[in-house]
Amino acid sequence: MEELVQAVQNGEEEQALAAARAVLEAGTPASEIIAALTAGMREVGQRFARMEIFLPEMILAAHAMQAVMKVVEPHLAAAATPAAKRGxxxxxxxxxxxxxxxxxxxxxxxxxxxxxxxxxxxxxxxxxxxxxxxxxxxxxxxxxxxxxxxxxxxxxxxxxxxxxxxxxxxxxxxxxxxxxxxxxxxxxxxxxxxxxxxxxxxxxxxxxxxxx
Ligand code: B12
CATH class of the missing domain: 3.40.50.280 (Cobalamin-binding domain)
Structure with missing residues (x-):
């Protein structure tokens, strides 16, 4: 999971996708992965605010996050059993x-x-x-x-x-x-x-x- 969060933060899409698949295969719930990545993205924002990184790096991190979400999302739907339409x-x-x-x-x-x-x-x-x-x-x-x-x-x-x-x-x-x-x-x-x-x-x- 640490590897996944770091890869997303660094905007390394391929590594992030590989790590995401590994974490999912190990049985980690999708919700846990999303929570860790959300905290990771907030940290990216803090680094941006401190001018440790700049807009291009923030864009790369966002792209990696979006790519990982495409892999994680289907597992979210599989975990839930939607009953009647809720609203x-x-x-x-x-x-x-x-x-x-x-x-x-x-x-x-x-x-x-x-x-x-x-x-x-x-x-x-x-x-x-x-x-x-x-x-x-x-x-x-x-x-x-x-x-x-x-x-x-x-x-x-x-x-x-x-x-x-x-x-x-x-x-x-x-x-x-x-x-x-x-x-x-x-x-x-x-x-x-x-x-x-x-x-x-x-x-x-x-x-x-x-x-x-
Ligand atoms: C990724 C990112 C980007 C990406 C966005 C990509 C995309 N397609 O979304 C890019 C690189 C494009 C970007 C651009 C900019 N960004 Co930006 N960005 C971020 C960053 C690092 C992460 C946001 C994120 O995706 N977080 C992960 C998600 C999962 O968390 P979340 O959004 O908080 O969502 C959770 C909850 O809040 C909640 N939630 C969210 N929405 C909703 C809605 C409802 C209805 C509900 C119920 C719940 C809910 O549920 C979510 C999941 O749990 C934040 C840092 C931060 N602290 O948030 C800065 C940040 C928001 N950006 C910032 C800035 C300044 C900019 C730019 C102006 C930079 C620039 N110089 O151009 C531009 C603005 C462009 C614009 N007009 O919008 C500042 C904003 C400062 C401020 N004024 O308040 C931040 C805070 C960074 C910082 N510390 O300086 N950014």
Whole structure:
């Protein structure tokens, strides 16, 4: 696992893929691998902030992470036994923000748990979240933001929902590394998915309440 995390951090895609296959073959649960890689990517961010690495290295690490996720994801789906559809989710990364690795992990875990997920991608205008949620009769809107400068986009979604008189139709969950419980409250959202596992737990509870 250490080798895998290091290979991803160093952007060594081939080594990372080989290590990922070995770790999976050894029977390590996909969720454990994702948790270790998530911590590894945060460390990459810290190195970038300290100027120990630069943008090209961060891009290589992101590519390696995305390649590894393609190998790990199918094991996630195989481990879960989705029962009845748990709820409809519209999710995206807010406008101005291209980070989508975390959002994609949340999507993979939600789908593996039986949710119907509509992925809007990255750099999504607040109005698009609302339009899509209305179009697919979503239960949940999920918004990811990885930068302090793009977090206001999460609040804008909630304000748009209010302005259109449909705020109560949706459970709004926020996520991304800079998001905190305080921000969720300030933005007027309903919950915080600190990581993908927590997001699934929270949304399963929300759907159970809604169906009562
Ligand atoms: C990889 C990365 C990139 C990649 C993104 C590739 C991609 N396709 O996604 C690339 C290299 C392109 C990139 C670009 C930039 N980046 Co960058 N990046 C990162 C890095 C290192 C890791 C992010 C990541 O993938 N983490 C792994 C995932 C698994 O973790 P996660 O995203 O936190 O997701 C988990 C939870 O947060 C949660 N979650 C996430 N989303 C959601 C959504 C919902 C609804 C829920 C419920 C939960 C949830 O669940 C996830 C899984 O458990 C972070 C460091 C960090 N601390 O996050 C910097 C970081 C976010 N980047 C940063 C910066 C500055 C940039 C650039 C501006 C750099 C530049 N000079 O160009 C550009 C911005 C481009 C843009 N407009 O968006 C800064 C942001 C600082 C700030 N202002 O807040 C950070 C914090 C690095 C740093 N310390 O300086 N980046």
């Amino acid at each position: 409809v989710v519209v999710i995206g990364t807010v406008e101005g923000d291209m980070h989508e690795i975390g959002k994609d992990i949340v999507i993979a875990l939600l789908r593996a748990s039986g949710f119907e997920v509509h992925d809007l991608g990255a750099n999504v205008n607040p109005l698009e979240f609302v339009r899509q949620a209305e179009a697919v009769s979503a239960d949940i809107i999920g918004a990811s933001a990885l930068m302090t400068t793009t977090m206001p986009g999460q609040k804008e979604i909630v304000e748009l929902l209010k302005a259109k008189g449909v705020r109560d139709k949706y459970h709004v969950i926020l996520g991304g590394a800079p998001v905190t419980a305080e921000w969720v409250q300030e933005a007027g959202a309903d919950s915080w998915g600190e990581n993908a596992g927590v997001a699934v737990e929270v949304l399963e509870r929300v759907m159970a309440e809604r169906r009562r």
